[in-house]
Amino acid sequence: MSGTQLKGDLTDAAVLSAIRSGDENGMAALYDRYSAIVYSVALRVLGDTGAAEDVLQEIFMQLWRSPGLFDSSRGSLGPWLSVIARHRAIDGLRKRRPETDIADVVVSVEPDMAGDAERARAMEKVRGTLGSMPSAQRQALEMAYFEGLSHSEISAKTGEPLGTIKTRIRAGLLALRKAFAA
């Protein structure tokens, strides 16, 4: 496979198989498919293009060095990469060593995001769901997700009770799940 341009309509499994066999074109295909998701999450968390690019490089190189870190039993590749990106970016934001071992992350999620159209539809659905949430709920979820704030930190910032913050965060995640289950 090496030296052959990989087609964009390959499945994630085929792209990963190419990477496992040491085909650099596999990495190019993976990058073209998921770099925007990984980069945009890291950028939203870090607010710095250079730092976000570093996260992007780090994650993709880690997968190149150890493609066995991901397997299909860990869920879909796109969501898995975005969760890893978010963890790494939060670690960077807090200037701490990586707390999450990539090998431990299991992401059980249904939507297939391998195709451009599927990704676009999924993005639209997520934005619609977030847009229809009560603003306090969306705010709590975004503070936890993009700023890595604990519920007590969010509570201190917003003045809302701890229990309320916890419940809002969970309800927000469940609303996303429900949107894709429908």
Next chain:
Amino acid sequence: MSVHEQFVDDLALHALGVLEGDERVLLEKHLEECAACRRELEQLRGDMGLMALSTAGPVPPRRARQRLLDSVAREPRRAVAPAQPGWWTLVPWIATAALAVGLVAVWLQNLNLQRRVSGLQNQSAQQQAELQRAREVVSTLTATDAMRVTLVAAKNPPQPQGKAIYVRDRSSLIFLASNFQPLPPQKAYELWLIPTSGAPIPAGIFKPDAHGSATVINPPLPKGVEAKAFAITVEPESGSSAPTMPILMIGAGE
């Protein structure tokens, strides 16, 4: 799936990596033992993956792709596994690994069996104790040397008395008789279960002892019959399929 109620909100925070302190320690301990909560945690991480899509829009600078591919080129991986030594060199490792796996499996099985045996022993001890109590009750009820005393209002002469205790769902009946008159030879008392509908059902034949006492324990009865009353008649010693008039005693349920 049944996720434990006290952990539902904490699971979401843990998925986000923002659960701290004792709450985190408690939840992680619980996760080691609870498959349902582990599955829910995976689901929540999937939900997090969806959340990431809300940010999509910015794309990395063009140079980032080349930078990555240059890094990849600098770290070529062996496309295929390096030349393998003969497979036989792996035999000792495979055998050791298989032995280790086997030992762990046997140990786990042993542990599991020990737990089950211990549980069964406890269960058996409880059942033995219950059985012993039941035996003592039956033994007391049926003992020929038991003193049977019927308490009546003072100045009243002792009257024949029968006590029937009936559990419909188990078709279980215990009947205690006291102060019954002796009967001529070839005659016996017969107890009757009078159902809410249908003919009386024979519920045991008995002869009182020298003190006028007798017991009937769990006579054969059809299952689940609703009893309206119990009655006693005098019948041939071998019993009858229908009561012979007159009815000597009758009592309805309380």
